[in-house]
Amino acid sequence: MQTRFTNRFLPYLLLSPSVAIVVIFLVIPTIQSLYLSFFRISPFGDRKIYVGLSNFSKLFESEAYWNSLIITLIFALAVVAIGISLAVVLASFLNLKLRGMTTVRVLMIWTYAISPALAGTIWALMFDPSSGPLVYIVRQLFGVRLNWMMSGNIALVAIIIAASWKMLGYNIIFFLAGLQMIPDELLEAASIDGASPVRRFFRITLPLLSPTTFFLLIMNTLYAFFQVFGLIDVMTRGGPGDATEVLIYKLYRDGFVTMDTGYASAQSVVLFVFVAILTVLQFKYAERRVFYG
Amino acid sequence: MKRVLAVILVLTLVLAGIALGQIRITFWHAMSGARLQAIEDLVNGFNAENPDIRVEAMFTGTYAETITKAVANYRAGNPPHIVQVYEVGLQTMLDSGAIYPVYEIAGPDYDWGDVIGPISSYYTVDGLLYSMPFNSSTAILYYNKDIFEKAGLDPKKPPTTFQELYDYSMQIINSGAAPGGVSFGWPAWIFEQMHAYHNQFYANNDNGRSALATEVLFNGEFGVKVMAEWIKWAQDGVFVYGGREYSANQAFLTGQVAMLIQSTSSVASIERAADFEVGTTFLPRLPGYPIGNSVIGGATLWVMKGHSDEVYDAIWRFLQYTMRTDVTKQWHKDTGYFPATNTAVKELLDEGWFSENPNHLTAFLQILTGTRGEAAQGVRLGNFVAIRDVVDSAVERAVQYRGTDYEKEAKRILDDAVRTSNRLLSEYISLYGQ
DSSP states (O other): OOOOOTTTTTTHHHHHHHHHHHHHIHHHHHHHHHHHEEEEOOOTTTTTEETTTTHHHHHHHHHHHHHHHHHHHHHHHHHHHHHHHHHHHHHHHHHHHHTTHHHHHHHHHHHHSSOOHHHHHHHHHTTTTTOOOHHHHHHHHHOOOOTTTTTTTHHHHHHHHHHHHHHHHHHHHHHHHHHHOOOHHHHHHHEEEEOHHHHHIIIHHHHHHHHHHHHHHHHHHHHHSSSSSHHHHHTTOOOOOOOOOHHHHHHIIIEEEIHHHHHHHHHHHHHHHHHHHHHHHHHHTTTOOHHHH | HHHHHHHHHHHHHHHHHHHSSEEEEEEEEOTHHHHHHHHHHHHHHHHHTTTTEEEEEEESSHHHHHHHHHHHHHHTTTTSSEEEGGGHHHHHHHSSSOOOOHHHHHHHHOOOTTTTHHHHHEEEEEEEOOOOOEEEEOOEEEEEEEHHHHHOOOOTTOOOHHHHHHHHHHHHHTTTTSSSSEEEEEHHHHEEEEEEEHHHHHHHHHHSSOOOOOOTTTTTHHHHHHHHHHHHHHHTBBBBBOSSSSSSHHHTTTTSEEEEEGGGGGGGHHHHHHOOOOEEOOOOBBBTOOOOOOOOEEEEEEEBBOHHHHHHHHHHHHHHHHHHHHHHHHHHHHHOOBOSBBBHHHHHHHHHHHHHHHGHHHHHHHHSSSSSOOGGGGOOOOHHHHHHHHHHHHHHHHHHSSHHHHHHHHHHHHHHHHHHHHHHHHHHHHHHHO
């Protein structure tokens, strides 16, 4: 299936736009942040002092940073676990051949199409301490007044729910695609052998979904680490205290609210290491030649 | 086809002519909610009177977001002409090297004497005004008279001390008149207010007014006392924490709390939205501490450097317009911010505005009845935006405390916040020198 280019420069020419985009938007900023992480810079950028590695030492000595790291890990773990397990269950139901299922599928998937700001607003209203419906229901059922502005744990739960919900549609699409790749004969054979639906699910469906699951594991982890800024900014702004200040939000706060560009750059370098590790995982996975979508 | 092209060509030329003749001024602001309409009315009024100038007002998010955007655009070589910066950004803007001071635009002969005393003294640096006073406010106590009545309290006797505020709140909660006592907007600012209001220094070097502050002092005996009280209030359900800006207003308007400590800039919108009788009064005091004064908050208008004289003339005309008596009066009526000049105050008084709208008067009386104590001037800090954030986090941590040793926990949280703040101050000084 190999095609030869008649002009040997043509392939490079065709590649150049992508290369240019990668260089301009990824490589140069990365080098810049590495460079900036060695400086202390005034907000307006008119003064710059070389400080060596002190931004990094400040980072690792900072209790707030470790706290943020722990929160990020808890948050990511919860979002990935809830997002994936709920999606696989929902996708299995959505895979049933019933009337009107297409409509139900669309309803389940569309959360992914909602912008983070809108999703954040929806959940902020749901959890509003004085008028939120969720708060009202909990108060009626358990007599407890939820106030996420006064409880870090509730705030963390709230953003975990919102973030998992937001990613649910994405996960369901992939699981649905994965489920539809599973040959019916396998399930029928198992059924004839007397395997219960639960057993079939755990023994056949789940193992055959594993490539999809692994792919989603990576995507959801990336999401939980890097793509939740909008949601958190709209909902908790990292608060109360710093109970929901995940790494990406802390970076924003130090870089753009505190305007400590050097310190924020150091954080972005550390975050870059996280990305690198995650990307390596992804590449390893891609080599297994999994078909998705 | 040719005719269409000709029409387009003519139109372009006409528009270009207009564009050439008109000076465009970009004005970034952070006025949300009811304030947004008020500022747009103000700008439209100016544009209608000055066909050769076009001020384009743009809402650029919260105060913190607005200053951030202005900085980013300045660094990218594309700053707005005028940017509204809150009082917290004062030191940053002064040191930025990015501004054209308003006193220079105005020239040496301009008489600033008409600007209301507390406002000009808050913003004056070495005898000069670097930015245009625009929307100045202070914090006052709002209360729901209907809830007071329902709880068997006298709606003509709002609390004057911390203890009264606590006792009244307990009575309100226990009688079922409202589920909570009080909520705050801008918690860190209220904490600053409390210091000035009791004439307590918030930072060294005379609150950073005689030289750049090197240390904050809010973990002293007074700061701990205030924070411990707030912890107690929060634990007993008296204090319902309501976010960092204006979200507390919602709890007050829906009757979830009976009282609200908030900026005067909410007077107009609260009176308009409330379906109960709104009362306002002075901030509650802690007896046994000296009397100071509440501090000016809000924002001023900064002019960025690097434009032509012609543009600065246009900017100056707009800035003067914002201070014109009828304009600043309307601004006050629409929002609750102080009018900028004494002339405007006198006219409002003569018109009977204050007797018809006593809630618009409360802030004036509070500021006038305070002292001009040395610590009552309000604090000026480098990296203040970040320090505000640190103190907001401290308050949020405090109200989550579930233990019993309030003072110890308050001290621990404030010590933490002071450490972080002092590091921010020393970093600032390392950049700009003492």
